Amino acid sequence: MTTHDILAVRASRHGPIAIAPDEFRRAGHALVDTIAEFLQSLPDRPLTTESSPAALRSHLDAERPLPDDGVAMEPLLASTAQLLFEHSLFNGHPRFFGYITSSPAPIGMLADFLAAAVNPNVGARQLSPMATEIETQAVRWVAELIGYPTPTGGLFVSGGNMANIVGLFAARAAMAGWDVRAEGVAAASARTLKVYATHETHTWLQKATDLSGLGTASIRWIPTDDSQRLDPRALRRAIDQDRAEGAVPMMVVGTAGTVSTGAVDPLGEIADICRDAGIWFHVDGAYGALASAVPGTARDLQHLSQADSVAVDPHKWLYMPMEAGCVLVRDAEALRNSFAYHPPYYHFGEPALNYVDYGPQNSRGFRALKVWLALQQAGRRGYVEMMAGDIRLSQRFHHLVGQHPELEALTQQLSINTFRYVPPELHDRRADADTAEYLNGLNQKLLDRIQLSGEAFVSNAVLDGQYLLRACIVNFNTTEADIDAMPEFVARLGREVHAASR
Ligand SMILES: *Cc1c(COP(=O)(O)O)cnc(C)c1O
Numbered sequence: 188m189t190t191h192d193i194l195a196v197r198a199s200r201h202g203p204i205a206i207a208p209d210e211f212r213r214a215g216h217a218l219v220d221t222i223a224e225f226l227q228s229l230p231d232r233p234l235t236t237e238s239s240p241a242a243l244r245s246h247l248d249a250e251r252p253l254p255d256d257g258v259a260m261e262p263l264l265a266s267t268a269q270l271l272f273e274h275s276l277f278n279g280h281p282r283f284f285g286y287i288t289s290s291p292a293p294i295g296m297l298a299d300f301l302a303a304a305v306n307p308n309v310g311a312r313q314l315s316p317m318a319t320e321i322e323t324q325a326v327r328w329v330a331e332l333i334g335y336p337t338p339t340g341g342l343f344v345s346g347g348n349m350a351n352i353v354g355l356f357a358a359r360a361a362m363a364g365w366d367v368r369a370e371g372v373a374a375a376s377a378r379t380l381k382v383y384a385t386h387e388t389h390t391w392l393q394k395a396t397d398l399s400g401l402g403t404a405s406i407r408w409i410p411t412d413d414s415q416r417l418d419p420r421a422l423r424r425a426i427d428q429d430r431a432e433g434a435v436p437m438m439v440v441g442t443a444g445t446v447s448t449g450a451v452d453p454l455g456e457i458a459d460i461c462r463d464a465g466i467w468f469h470v471d472g473a474y475g476a477l478a479s480a481v482p483g484t485a486r487d488l489q490h491l492s493q494a495d496s497v498a499v500d501p502h503k504w505l506y507m508p509m510e511a512g513c514v515l516v517r518d519a520e521a522l523r524n525s526f527a528y529h530p531p532y533y534h535f536g537e538p539a540l541n542y543v544d545y546g547p548q549n550s551r552g553f554r555a556l557k558v559w560l561a562l563q564q565a566g567r568r569g570y571v572e573m574m575a576g577d578i579r580l581s582q583r584f585h586h587l588v589g590q591h592p593e594l595e596a597l598t599q600q601l602s603i604n605t606f607r608y609v610p611p612e613l614h615d616r617r618a619d620a621d622t623a624e625y626l627n628g629l630n631q632k633l634l635d636r637i638q639l640s641g642e643a644f645v646s647n648a649v650l651d652g653q654y655l656l657r658a659c660i661v662n663f664n665t666t667e668a669d670i671d672a673m674p675e676f677v678a679r680l681g682r683e684v685h686a687a688s689r
Contacts, residue, residue, distance in 0.1 A: 203257045214261045221268045226279075226293070230664070233641030234283055235276035243274055281669045282643035284658035287446065287474045287500075287603075291508035292663075294564050298557035299508060309551040310543040319540055322555035328562050329499055329513050332570065333472065333479045334492050340519025342545050343501075343511060343554040347473030348391040350498035350514035353525075353546055355382070355395040357496055357516055358438040358467035360525040368525070372400040381429045383407045384440035385417045387447060389471060392440060405437075414600075415450040415650075417441065419460060426464055438467040443488055444475020447648040447657070449600035451475055451485040458493035470494040473512070474661075475601050477504035480567065481575045484601065495521070501558045503661055504574055511554045514546075522546065577602040577660045584658055584670050591674040593681060597655055605648050605655040608633055608681030627654040629685060636680045643676060 206214075244250075247270070277283060279290035307315030309322055326341040344350050359367055365376045372380065382405050384392055393403045407425045410418050426436045439461050441452040454470060461468035470476065470491055476499045479488035491497060494517070501511040516522055527544035543549055565573065578601060585599035588606045595617075597605040607630045609617055616622045631654050634647050648657040656677070 203260075206260065210260070214264060217261060218264055218268065221265065222296070225268070225272050229277060229279060230281050232272075232277070232280070234280040234644050235638075235641055236274060237639050237641070238274055246270065246274060276644070279662070279664055280644070281662065281664040281666060282673075283662060284660055284665075285638075285644040285646045287503050287659045287661055289503055289506045289661040290664045292506040292557075292561050292564075294560050295506070295508040295557040298560045302553035302556045305553070307553050309553055309555070310549050311541045312539060315553070318553050318555070319542065321559050322542065322553075323540065325555040325559040325562065326513065326515065329501070329505075329558065330515050332562070332567060333476045333497070333499065334489065335494075335497060335515050336492055336517065338519070339515050339517065340522050340545070341513060341515035342522070342542050343513050343558070344546060344548070345510040345554075346502060346512035347389070347471070347498055347500040348394065348512070349547075350473065350500065350512040351389075351391040351469070351471050352395040352398060353514045353522070354469045354496035354498055354516070355392075355399055355438065356525045356547075357521045358469060359399055359401070361495075361521055362435065362437040362467050364435060379429075379434040380405055380437040381407055381434050382438050382440065383409055383422055383425060383436070383466075385409050385411045385415075385442070385452070387411060387415050387445040387450060388440055388442055389446050389473070391471070401437075411450075415445060415448050417452040417457065419453055419456040422457065422460055426460070426466070436464060436466045438469050441468065441470050441494070442475075443470050443472035443485075443491060444478065444601050444603075446474070447603075447650065448598045448605060449475065449603035449659075451487045451600070454487045454490035454493070458490055461495075462493075467496070468494045470497045472497050473500040474503050477570075478574055478578070478601055480571050481578065482571075484578065501561075504577075505558060505561060505570065506573070506661070506663055507557050507561065511558055513558070519545075573663050574602075577662065577665070580665055580667065580670050581658070581660045583667065584660070584673060587671065587674045588677075591678055593678040594674055597650065597653070602660040603657060605650065605657045606677075607653070607655050608677060608685070610681075610685050623653070625688075627652075629681070629688060630654045630656060632684045632688065633677070633681050636684055637677065640680065643673060645677075 278288040307318035309315040309318045312319045322343060327337050330337050330339045344353060365374055380401050382396060384406060386408055392406060396403050396405050409422050409425060412418055429436050439457055441454045441457045443451050458468055472491060476491055476497055478484045479491055496516045499513045501507040501513055502509050522545040526546055542551055581602040581604050582599060585596050585604040588594045589596035592611055593608060595607050595609045609626060613622050617626060634656060637643060637645055645656050645658045648655045
């Protein structure tokens with residue numbers, strides 16, 4: 188049999204899913220060409236299209252049953268690419284400033300392709316010899332980038348939520364004082380575990396306390412100062428009070444870059460309190476931790492290194508395509524102590540690094556590859572430059588909004604700025620209750636208008652009862668020209684919404 192005959196036999200055995208190398212090449216090249224054209228055309232495309240769920244379902248022919256017979260791959264891929272290009276919201280669009288969701292790095296797209304081709308199962312070293320080593324190196328590089336002490340423990344997970352949830356489980360196992368993994372939080376010897384955080388904390392905390400059995404009632408909400416930062420004195424008081432009542436203060440959460448305004452909690456002071464009181468210090472750095480690599484950003488980011496665990500989101504400021512989150516822990520054993528189900532005495536000498544033991548997942552994809560490749564492609568210097576660029580653009584946005592007579596600039600931290608539209612004739616009365624309420628409604632409607640425009644995308648924040656527009660720049664495609672056009676664009680739509688509201 189010739190090689191060609193053997194391939195033909197294989198194809199007949201595996202049916203339509205297994206294709207000949209030539210067909211793979213042709214379809215792959217065609218798809219890459221299509222994607223390249225899409226990426227080139229992105230700045231001129233609408234950022235999103237107004238499509239009702241009903242319209243989308245009709246484009247999809249949503250009600251059709253599962254096909255009995257297969258179809259050819261190439262046209263299927265081609266029509267699917269068009270379906271997605273025409274009915275998506277593009278977070279890689281240069282004027283996407285909505286959520287902290289980055290423009291995807293091209294090397295990340297290609298890396299996911301390569302990872303799927305090799306398809307290592309990074310749950311066990313034996314199933315992923317080089318991939319496991321690459322993940323370990325990538326985790327260490329992320330730690331080095333943010334100045335977290337190495338050697339360090341950690342692994343890649345789906346995103347910031349999972350990274351934070353893993354951090355909470357590590358804290359629970361380390362701090363409970365009884366075998367909480369075996370006996371649960373309702374054990375006879377159990378005491379009430381408490382977690383401390385501000386209301387600016389992302390909702391992962393509710394999910395994590397719920398999933399871990401602590402319950403959301405275990406969260407002690409600590410007040411913030413005028414800059415949305417945790418108040419350390421209030422934290423100390425809450426801890427003392429809980430101790431006096433017999434509870435176990437388990438973990439304090441400091442956020443490095445809050446979702447609403449990019450505020451960085453006083454991480455140094457929190458670290459001191461945690462050290463004095465013997466409490467696990469977790470930092471949610473999903474968004475902001477990476478900015479600690481940028482000289483001159485929030486001073487408190489330098490204290491990240493004192494945390495027992497840190498959540499970082501490569502699919503935010505490392506510009507990775509979904510999904511890539513990363514959790515780092517100071518003591519690598521902390522993760523095994525929280526997740527492994529074979530006792531440590533199996534491992535003599537160098538412990539076998541099976542990532543299944545370090546987190547909740549069993550089979551694991553090769554998320555690390557894209558991060559590992561991107562960190563090399565850009566290098567530390569490249570990343571610092573890109574993050575610093577986003578921060579500069581955000582500061583420019585804030586400055587230009589402040590100069591516009593119809594806009595009010597509120598906050599600017601890291602690469603998030605908040606602002607709102609205030610009609611000039613209402614400016615002096617903007618604090619009056621009636622006007623304040625009107626402005627809230629007006630800006631809410633304005634947000635919808637902006638989001639549906641397809642020209643730019645922002646989101647919102649509510650600060651001291653004020654409904655604000657919020658721009659987050661985590662986007663290497665954004666230019667100064669994109670930013671410079673924003674204030675008048677927002678004001679023009681604001682004027683229209685105001686005229687229609689009176
Ligand atoms: C984005 C974000 C999260 C959640 O991360 P996902 O990747 O969306 O799961 C948690 N905390 C902060 C501060 C974030 O910015």
